[in-house]
Amino acid sequence: MMKLLPGALIALSLAVPAAAKDKAPVFVETAAVKDKPAIGLDLAKAYVMLRSDIAVPLYLMKIPTADDQTNYDKFRADALAKAHGKYVKKQAEYDAAVKEKAKAPKGATLPPLPDKPFEPTEANFDFTPFPLLAGVSIGPINRFAKVDGGLSTYLQELTPGEYRIYGPLAVAPGGGAMGSCFCMGSVAFAAKAGEIVDLGVIAAKANLQVKRPEGDSSAPVMLDGPFLVPAGSSVAIDPRLANARVVPAKFRPVGKLPNYFGLTINRIPPIPGVMRYDRDRIVDLTAGN
Amino acid sequence: MRMHGLAAVAAMIALPFGAVPAAAQEKAVYLTDSVSPFGVSTVTNADAQSETMPKLAYTSDGTEASDFDKYYAFHRADTDFATAYGDISECDNYARGLQSGIGDAQVPYPYAGTMAGALGGAIGSAVAMAVFGSAEKRRLRRVNMRTCMNFKGYDRYGLPKALWDDFNFEEGLSGVNDTKRQHYLKLQALVASSGNLQGKVLGL
Numbered sequence: 054m055m056k057l058l059p060g061a062l063i064a065l066s067l068a069v070p071a072a073a074k075d076k077a078p079v080f081v082e083t084a085a086v087k088d089k090p091a092i093g094l095d096l097a098k099a100y101v102m103l104r105s106d107i108a109v110p111l112y113l114m115k116i117p118t119a120d121d122q123t124n125y126d127k128f129r130a131d132a133l134a135k136a137h138g139k140y141v142k143k144q145a146e147y148d149a150a151v152k153e154k155a156k157a158p159k160g161a162t163l164p165p166l167p168d169k170p171f172e173p174t175e176a177n178f179d180f181t182p183f184p185l186l187a188g189v190s191i192g193p194i195n196r197f198a199k200v201d202g203g204l205s206t207y208l209q210e211l212t213p214g215e216y217r218i219y220g221p222l223a224v225a226p227g228g229g230a231m232g233s234c235f236c237m238g239s240v241a242f243a244a245k246a247g248e249i250v251d252l253g254v255i256a257a258k259a260n261l262q263v264k265r266p267e268g269d270s271s272a273p274v275m276l277d278g279p280f281l282v283p284a285g286s287s288v289a290i291d292p293r294l295a296n297a298r299v300v301p302a303k304f305r306p307v308g309k310l311p312n313y314f315g316l317t318i319n320r321i322p323p324i325p326g327v328m329r330y331d332r333d334r335i336v337d338l339t340a341g342n
Numbered sequence: 343m344r345m346h347g348l349a350a351v352a353a354m355i356a357l358p359f360g361a362v363p364a365a366a367q368e369k370a371v372y373l374t375d376s377v378s379p380f381g382v383s384t385v386t387n388a389d390a391q392s393e394t395m396p397k398l399a400y401t402s403d404g405t406e407a408s409d410f411d412k413y414y415a416f417h418r419a420d421t422d423f424a425t426a427y428g429d430i431s432e433c434d435n436y437a438r439g440l441q442s443g444i445g446d447a448q449v450p451y452p453y454a455g456t457m458a459g460a461l462g463g464a465i466g467s468a469v470a471m472a473v474f475g476s477a478e479k480r481r482l483r484r485v486n487m488r489t490c491m492n493f494k495g496y497d498r499y500g501l502p503k504a505l506w507d508d509f510n511f512e513e514g515l516s517g518v519n520d521t522k523r524q525h526y527l528k529l530q531a532l533v534a535s536s537g538n539l540q541g542k543v544l545g546l
Contacts, residue, residue, distance in 0.1 A: 237490065268411065273546055
C-alpha cells in the first residue's frame with residue numbers, strides 16, 4: 054500500500070522519537086582514525102579504508118543483524134505504546150469536550166473542539182527507520198593520510214557488521230546533509246572485527262564533478278565511470294598499517310532506499326561480477342561467485 | 343609505492359570492465375528490493391478511465407524550447423497506465439523530501455562522524471532552503487524526477503508552460519496536498535503511458 058500520510062501523522066511520527074531520545078539503542082559506534090604518527094587498532098572493532106583523489110564524504114548504513122532488528126523492533130514498539138498512551142489521553146479529553154458541547158444549552162459560548170486525535174497503530178506508525186539510527190559518516194575531513202598530489206586515505210573505526218554504501222554525502226550532527234544518495238541501487242560489504250576492509254579508490258576528480266549542460270538548470274548528474282575502483286596491490290598502503298590485516302571489500306548488491314535526507318538521488322554505477330541494472334531493476338551478478 | 347597512486351587509479355579505470363562477456367553475466371537474478379521502497383501502488387489500469395488526457399499538441403512559436411529544462415513530460419512505449427503511475431509515484435517520493443518521517447533538517451538522534459563539508463554534486467534541501475529558498479527546492483525536485491524517470495527508461499519531451507501547468511506541479515517551500523498530487527500524478531501517468539507527445543526526445 055502506498056504510504057500517504059496525513060500531516061497529523063507525520064507530526065506525530067516526528068514528535069515520538071524526540072521524546073524517546075534517551076532510550077535510543079546504539080547500533081553503531083564509530084570514529085575516524087586520526088592522522089597521528091603511531092596508531093593502535095582495536096581488534097574488537099572493524100575498520101573501513103577508503104582512498105580518493107580529492108576529499109570526499111561517504112555515508113554508510115549498517116544492515117541490521119537479527120539482534121539489531123530485535124532491539125529496533127522493541128524500541129519502535131515502546132515508542133508506539135507511548136504514543137498510543139498519549140493518544141488515549143487526548144481522545145478522552147476530546148470525548149469529554151464533545152460531551153460538554155452536547156450538554157451545553159443552545160446558544161452557550163464554548164471553546165472550540167480540539168482536533169480529533171489520530172490513533173497510532175502498528176500499521177500506520179511511521180517511526181524513524183533503522184538506517185537512520187545506524188549511519189556512519191566518513192570524510193570529507195579527518196583524513197588519516199594525505200600524499201601530496203596523490204591520494205587521501207580515510208580510515209574509519211566502526212562496529213563490526215555489514216554496511217551499505219548510502220552515497221557520497223555528509224550529514225551534519227545537527228541535521229542537514231550535502232551530496233547525493235545511492236537511493237536507487239547500491240552495494241553492501243562486510244566489515245569484520247580485527248580487519249581493515251578496503252573499499253577501494255574513489256576517482257572523484259573524474260567522476261564526481263558537476264557537468265551541467267549550458268541552459269539546463271535541472272540536468273541530473275550521471276556517474277558514467279566506476280564509482281569505486283579496487284585498489285589492488287599497485288596502490289600503496291600507508292606504512293602505519295603495515296601490520297594490519299587489510300582485505301578488499303567483497304560487494305553484494307542492495308536495493309532501493311528512500312531519500313532520507315532530501316538530497317539529489319542517484320545509484321552506484323554497475324560493477325562487473327557484482328551488479329548491473331535492467332532499467333531500474335537491480336540484477337545480482339554474485340550468484341556464481 | 344610501486345606506482346603513483348593517481349596513475350594507478352587511472353590505469354584501473356581504463357581496464358575493460360565491460361569486456362566481461364554478456365553471456366557470462368546473464369544470470370538475471372533480480373533483487374527483490376529493486377521494487378519501490380515506498381510500497382506497491384494500488385492504482386490499476388481501470389483507474390485510467392476516470393482521467394482525461396491533457397492537451398499535449400501545440401504550435402511552436404520558436405521560444406518554448408528554452409524552458410524545456412523545467413517544463414516537460416515523460417513517455418515510455420509499451421507501458422500501461424498502472425505501471426506508469428507506479429513509476430511516477432516512486433520518483434515523486436524520492437523528489438518530495440519528507441517520505442521518511444524525518445524533516446529536512448531533522449535527524450532525531452545524534453550521528454557519530456564528522457561535520458559536513460561543501461562537497462559533492464548537489465546540496466541538501468535543508469541547506470538549499472536556507473541559502474537559495476524555494477527556487478532551489480523546486481530545481482532539486484526536477485533533478486530527481488528526471489534522474490529517476492531516466493533510470494526507468496522513460497523519454498522526456500518538452501512542453502510549453504501553459505500546457506504543462508494543466509497536469510504538473512512545482513513544489514518549493516510549501517508542499518502540494520495529497521489530493522491534488524494524486525490527481526496530477528495520474529494525469530502524468532496517462533501521458534507517460536499513452537500520450538502523444540510531439541517534438542524530439544530531449545534525453546536525460
